[in-house]
Amino acid sequence: MRSTLPLxxxxxxxxxxxxxxxxxxLPLDEVESVSFAYADVLSANPVYExxxxxxxxxxxxxVTVTRDSGRYEGTTPGTIVGAVIGGALGNQVGKGDGRxxxxxxGAVIGGAIGRExxxxxxxxxxxxxxxxxxxxxxxxxxxxxxxxxxxxxRYRGDIFLSRLPYEPGPKLKIRVSVAPADY
Numbered sequence: 001m002r003s004t005l006p007l008x009x010x011x012x013x014x015x016x017x018x019x020x021x022x023x024x025x026l027p028l029d030e031v032e033s034v035s036f037a038y039a040d041v042l043s044a045n046p047v048y049e050x051x052x053x054x055x056x057x058x059x060x061x062x063v064t065v066t067r068d069s070g071r072y073e074g075t076t077p078g079t080i081v082g083a084v085i086g087g088a089l090g091n092q093v094g095k096g097d098g099r100x101x102x103x104x105x106g107a108v109i110g111g112a113i114g115r116e117x118x119x120x121x122x123x124x125x126x127x128x129x130x131x132x133x134x135x136x137x138x139x140x141x142x143x144x145x146x147x148x149x150x151x152x153x154r155y156r157g158d159i160f161l162s163r164l165p166y167e168p169g170p171k172l173k174i175r176v177s178v179a180p181a182d183y
Contacts (some may be wrong), residue, residue, distance in 0.1 A: 034175065035175075038171045039160070039170050040171065044150070045149065046149055047147055052140055054139070057138075058134050062133075065134040081114050149165075149168070
């Protein structure tokens with residue numbers, strides 16, 4: 001018990017010194033007397049801002065196009081028939097190891113001749129047709145959006161105006177601050 005008594009005395013003395021400290025008053029510019037209240041909203045009118053919207057759109061129009069059908073367009077059957085006939089003839093001409101080479105050469109030459117015959121028979125025509133030609137263009141339009149609300153409200157008989165970033169509804173929570181007039 002003797003060892004706890006000095007600790008009790010020391011602890012209570014520490015507590016007394018801690019509570020005996022005096023707070024200095026805050027400077028007047030840091031003192032603020034604030035409360036919150038509700039005011040009746042009289043009107044809330046939107047404030048619009050204009051902005052440009054750019055978006056790509058596809059514009060198409062009919063275009064008349066004339067093309068040469070090409071001398072060799074549609075000549076595949078002639079090429080195949082010529083290659084088969086040329087290969088058969090080359091196979092008849094060659095003997096021994098040269099027979100394979102003659103067959104290949106005959107097929108190549110026959111294919112070329114068949115293609116020429118088919119192309120000359122068609123006469124290389126021109127074709128005129130209407131096609132739809134499309135391009136992307138940027139369309140610009142102006143839109144309006146609400147950027148703020150002009151709000152008039154009544155608090156204790158006085159009417160106030162504020163610009164708010166939202167529509168307040170029928171009641172507006174306000175911050176009431178009181179300070180001396182000569183402050």
